[in-house]
Every structure is written in C-alpha cells, then in structure tokens.
Amino acid sequence: MSDLLPAVAFAGEALIDLIRREDGAYAPCLGGSVYNQARALARQGLRSHYLNPLSADAFGRALADQLAADGVQAADPQPRLAPSALAVVDPGTGGGPPRYAFYREGVADRDTRAEALIAACARLPGLALVACGGLALDPRDAGLYLPWLDAQRAAGRQVALDVNMRPQVMPDLPAYRAQALAALARADLAKVSDEDLQHLGLPGDTPLAQAARLFEQAPALRLLALTLGPEGACLLDRGGLIARWREPRALQVADTVGAGDCFFAGLIAQALRLGLIGPAGLRLPQAEEGLALLRHAVAAASLCVQQRGCVPPSWAATCAWRDGA
Template sequence: MTSAENAPTAPASVQAAVAGEALIDLIRRPDGSYLPCLGGALYNLCRALARQGVGTQYLNPLSRDRFGRELAAQLAGDGVQLARPDPVQQVTSLAVVNLNAQGHPDYAFYREGVADRAVSAQGLGDACTALPALQLVCTGALALDARDTAIYLPWLAAQRAAGRCVVVDANLRPSVMPDLAAYRATVHAALAHAHIIKASDEDLDHLAVPGTDALDRARNLLAANPQAHLLALTLGADGAWLLHRNGTQCFAREAQPLEVIDTVGAGDSFLAGLLAHLLRQAQDAGAAGFVQFVEALTAEACGQALRHALASASLCVMEQGCVPPGWDAASEWSRARPALAE
C-alpha cells in the first residue's frame, strides 16, 4: 500500500506510539538557498513505521501555523494517527541542516516555546492508555533534552510498568544542548527503561561509553543496561549490528556501494524497519506479548529483522530528505540484494 492510499489508523489498531520532536528541516542547497522539509527523528519514525504497515500514533501536539498544518497533513497521508488532533498556538520547531560532501547532516535547532514540547507525562500516558492494542512506545533524540526530563522519563517508566515494550533511540545532538553532562545523564536515564536500544557509533562516543571500538562499546552499553533485551548499533555505510541479551550477535552490510543522496532519516527508517519486522514476526508466531517475543528472539529472527532494517535505511539514503520505504519495497530490496553477514 502506498502512502497516498493509507488512512489514519483507528485507536483499536495502533501498535506503536511515538513521542518526540516534529520540526521543519531547512536544508542548505549548493547555491546557498534553503529547502524546507518535514522532519524530526521521531516524526520521521512515525511516518516510516506507518509506511511499513505498523499502526502508529504520534503523541505530541502540532502547531496551527503553516508548518504545523503541513506536518499534520503528511502524517495523515502516511496513515499516522494524531493523539492531539487539535493544533496548538505554539510555533513549529526549526532545524537548519548543512550537508557535508558525504551527505551527512549537521544540525542547528530552534526549539524554545515550540509545539511539540507542549506536552506532559500525564498527557502522554493518558493517550497510551486509550490504545488497547498498543505493543510498543518509542522516544529519543531531542526528546531526551535534560530540560524535558520531567516529561519523558516518568512516561517511559510507566509504559514499562504497564508491560509495553520501551524503545529508545539515543540519536544524540550534543552540539545544540547547553549542558552536555546533563544531556548525557538524561539519555542514560532513558536507556535504563528500554527493552530495545538503538545507537550509532557516534552516539556511543558522545555517551562516553568505554570500549576499544564501536562494537565493544555497544556490548558494554548493553551490559550496563541489564533490563534491555536488544541493542541495534548502526555504523553508516559500514553496516549494522544487533546484539541480544542472550549472546546472539548479527551483522549486516550492503554488498555493493549505494548511490547516496543524503542520510537524512536513514536511522529512523532503519529503526522502523527493525520494529516492523519484529512486530510481524511476533504476530506470525502467535507470541503472547511483544516484550516476551523480543526477550526470546532467536538468531534467525534477529538476522531477518536486521536485514530488513538495513534495506529500509538503504532505500532512504538514495532519496533526498526522509522518504521512508514501504514494507514491500524494503522486503524486495532485501531479497534482490542479499546483505553481507558475519
């Protein structure tokens, strides 16, 4: 099903609830002008999950300004439900994005008094309580700003206590945080609630996780969070790892170089592909619950989910901006271009 054919999901069919930033990326062009694009890591994740066939709800409010209306329209077009359908007066957050020669983005954010921060732990929790089929919740990135600790940390704790799978994408933006030590502490505090952790090699550096290399640091981060079952480590063009609490390790990397346009939304598409595949596997297996399925994940299931996640990211980087693939496109890519594995 294409995004144009999607209709917003009903509360009874929502499997994933996502909380965090929705903003406008102003991407600098070679001529010095800026191209406005809908973005934000958690906003991108919502779109990517819905395109992969996962019933998804975005929990944060959106602005009534023109950018907010565009953000809402795109979510509706992709089939994402809004927990807060009535827009708020606060303005939409902005991110100025400069791309380097490899298409890797560098961000500057404008987030004071913005719409997506006009939320409370109670409001997030109430929205989740109204979703009877909810399997997982996800946050990360700018939501882990130390100034918003009172919003997201109590909500994560409550969702874990309610038996839902907690997913945290570290996705650090240290250059825009006024207090790096407090930011790092907040990210670690959020990770302490997670069943599933996603981190890049850069995230591990920013978090000051000890280790001889990225894989060693990822193992140490998983060891430092004994409540977590699964950790996804992304390495950009060098592939990705999945590390499970039971000792399973899976690696995948594209066998052939990609024609990369930019990497905006690649990590979000990766995480969406991973979660969509795990949810589908759990459903096909008749699992009693998603948390229990992830806890007992086999090496074969781990590898299949990782390859689908990698395919999802690969398709995204060959587009300008965040254009997440659908389930069928990612599945076909994975079949047609088998990834290298270790």
Template sequence: MVRAEVATAGEALIDLIQEADGRLRPCNGGAVYNLTRALGLQGVGTLYLNPLSRDRFGRGLADGIARAGVHLARPEPTHEPTSLAVVALDSAGKASYSFYREAVADRQVSAEGMNTACEAAAGLKVVATGCLALVAEDSDKYLPWLKAQRACGRLVVVDANLRPAIVPDMRAYQTSVMAALAEADLIKVSDDDLVTLGFEQADPVAAARALLARTSARWLALTLGARGAALLERDGTGWMAVESQPVRVADTVGAGDCFLAGLLVALLQRPAMQSAKRASDLALEGADIGAMLSHAIASASLCVEETGCTPPNLAAVERRLQRGHPKLHAL
C-alpha cells in the same frame, strides 16, 4: 477507539537543508517524526503523541502524518510555532544540525497526557522515543511516561540519536539520555552516539556492549553507516549485517530513523512478538534477528538514495530484499 501497535513521542520539526548555493530548503523532519511516518508507510498502526502547530509548517507536518496513515493523539493544533533545524551536509552527504526549539508546539506534552493516550489505544505493543525528547529539560515529561509504559508490559524502544550541539551542559544531557536508556527494552545507538555518551572503546561493538551492560535492556541495535549494523543481545550473542547491494547516497538525513522503523516493522511481524503478552515474554531467535536486521538495512538504504528523509513503503522494502538480502554473520 484508535487501534495502534506503536506509539511514538518526540520532536516534529522542519529541517531547513542548506543547498550548495546557500539557500535553505524546508523539509518535514525530526527523528521521531521521521520514525513515525516510516512506520505508518510500512503499514504499522502508529499513534503520534505530540501536538503540532497550527502554522504553515505544522499543517505540512500534519499532512505528512495523515498521508502515512498515522493517528494523532492530539489532532487539535496548538498556537505555539513549529520547531526548526538548520541542516548542513558535508561532501559525503552526512548531516549536522542546529536547532530552534524554545516554546514550540511539539514540546507541549506531559507524562499524564501521553499515558492517557496510550491507555486509550487498542492493541498497543510498543512505545518509542529518542533524540530531542531526551534532553534534560524534558526528562520530567518523557521519563515517567517510559517508566509507566514499561510497567504496563509494553516494549520500550529508545533511540539515543544524540544532538550535542543543542545542549549547554553535556554532563546533564548524558545523564538524561542514560536515564531514558535505563528504561528501554531495545536501545538504538550509532557509533557517534557511543562516543558522545563517553564509550570510547576503539571497537564500536565493544563500546555498544559496554553501554548495554550499563542498562537493563535486552537488545541493542548499533548503526555503523556504510559499514552496516549490529543487533546485540544481553546474553552476549550478536549479529552483524552489511548491505550487499549498491547504494547511491544522496544524503543520510533520516537514515537512522528509517533503520529503526524497519527493525520494528520486522519485529512486529515475528510470531514471537505477536504471541507475547508482555515485553518480558518476548524471546527472539537467530532467524528473527536476521530478518530484523535485513529489513532495517533495506529501509535505510532506500532512504539515503533520496534527498531528505523519504521513508520507503513496505512494498519498496520487500522488492529490495527480493533482489538480495544484506550479508549476515554472528559476532
């Protein structure tokens, strides 16, 4: 029997990162794959629910999973090819994506199969998904799984992480994303995600509060790039944290994924989380929120200092926090 605290479900693909000379450099990627590896590298028992291809890229993805200490729910590779994403970087290192995802390995999942794998995992407390898993075409797979996991009392985490370039029908995409967010206990969004979802308040914190009010989630994590991040609670309280140490940005690929991993690592360390039998029992205090935001920002900062998504291990995050915690204040 596999022991895991977190089960993740969603895309695993190859980022073809465009270099200055036009060449494409392949890197293991995909938001959920990045999150999965980042959790494993920080010592969290993690179960990845999607299959990987038997092609060369799929073997590389499987090797990355193994090196992070993550368990594969479906260790036998499939014959479908690996998903691809072409990544362009602007002058600030910010990434934009084009995707190739028809009839690919990581989309060969079902709600029944994912639920069965979760039930077989001992100690499972959290399930997480997002990004490309939220497209309307796949909602019949992921939405029933999320509903079932929430009914089981597990903490449901959904990272909106929208990719509008991949969808022909934006309204259907927005509807599908909102349906998934409606099943979440913890939502993660960026300021760009809020605009894509139609929350266009000038203040992104106000936009995030409006999104939170449209769901039944208890917490919402908002990332603002170099301006820091916030964690909002349903009762209206919230905290903002900003990095206090210099960050030398190579690129931002995987930054949000490492942020979410760091947030979950610190959450799983909280005594309140360890003692809660169901997600509905969980109550977080200000000290918990501060620890979670600090760990999340440190994880993201270490990621952006490397090229591509290079998640830090737990020791690296702890060393960074020893040098100084992010600045924290109440909203």
C-alpha cells in the same frame, strides 16, 4: 494497515528541516527524528500513533497533513498557537552524517505534559510498544518523558529507544549524557550508532566493546541494534553478537537525513511481523531472525539515503530491495 499486529506510539519532536542545497539555498522538509519514525512505521504497514501536539502555523498544518496521508494517527489533534520547531541542516558530503542546528524554545511539540502522554496511551487499543529518543532526551524535558516511560513499563508495554544524540546543540553535555542513560535504563530495545556510543563516553576500544558496556548501564535492555554507517549494522543481546549485515550494493547517496529513522522503523516493523514483540513482551531473536531484522532495517535505510530528505519507503518497496540484495 495491519490491524492484527500490535500498535506502536511515538513521543518526541516534530519539526521542519531547512536543508541546505548545493546552490546554498535552504529547502524546507518535514522532519524530526521521532516524527520521521512514526511516518516510516506507518509506511511499513503498521498501526502508528504520534503523541505530541503540532502547531497551528503553516508548517504545523503540513506536518499534520503528512501524518494523515501516511496513515499515522495523531493522538493530540488540537493545534497549538506555539510555532513549529526548526532545524537547519547541512547534509554533509560523501555519505557522512548531517550537521544540525535546532530552534526549539517555546515550540508546539514540547507543549504537552507527561500526564497527557500517559492518558493518550491508555486510550490506544492494542498498544504493545512505545518509542522515543532523539531530542526527547534533552535533559530539560526529563519531567515529560521519563515519567511517561515509567508509566508505560508499569502498564506492561515494551519500550524502544533510538538514542540519536545531538551533543552539539545541548548546552550541558554531562546532563545530556545522564538523561540518555536514564532513558536507556528504561528501554527493552534500543538503537545506537557508533557515534552515539562515543558521545555517551562508554569505555571500549571498538563499538562492539562499547555496546557491551552499555548493557551494564541499562538493566532492562535486552536487544540492541548498533549502526556503523557504511559498514552496516549489528544486533546484540546480553550474550553478545546475534547478527551482522551491511548493504551489499553501491548506493547513489543523495543525503543521509532520516536514514537512522527509517532503519529504526524498519527494525520495529520486522520485529512485529516476526512476532518478536507482542502482549507477552519481547522475545529475543535467534540468529536467522536477527539477520532478517537487520536485512530489512538496512534496506529501509538504503532506500532513504537515495532521496533528498527523509522519504520513508513502503513495506513492499523495502522487501523488494531487501530480497534483491
């Protein structure tokens, strides 16, 4: 791990993905969008902290063991008696997005408070960026994550948000949209997919037009990564498009589980290594730097989709794939 670069703390879900196999059976895999991102950033050689608690059950122990193996520091190491959350995953076909059903009532990763997250961050040396998203945008958890984000901004830290919406499992879609936009209003850096923009109900004939409208609703937002599935990704600031990149090689896609998480972590890792994020805040990239960000993030996602489940690549493997394109 690089102790010279700023640290990143992640808050959000950790769960077990039960992924349907071709034979119809379900294989358990460690998952949860934010949990995946914390692991993926550590595998990119950065200091990564995971803030939420884990269960004392067998799944929770496996989640904790994997964090330790990847070099992620658990900020709340006390196991909870509550069970681990579950997600039943249909990986989809033809490289399409997976479909999820979540079981998250009374689970360990939600057994925390905003005050605990704030206190944990205050103890972390060199913390310059906090990240969340995914199921942390559940409006039922608004009292947990929004006060934590406000406290991090007040402490001078940057906020990164991966929207990663799951509207099919949220009972109140308008409240879910409002919560996602409230979190985006606190973000300096964000990632959205073209599907996320549709779920947010933003006007515009194209994803780029919708992304431009998102800046209007997120006053703190300065840098936005827009993923477009097999069409690659774009990087934008308030002035418009900075860079665009897509994977130039044909891939043997096993499934797309965790691809967006690896993209997000790869984006943050490259931004930290380029010095775009630090104690002085977020520096907007020039066109060449923006392209470097996207090339690395897309490479991380490309390596992920060629394996079953979320298997984040190392920094060295990502650079080798990226530079071989």
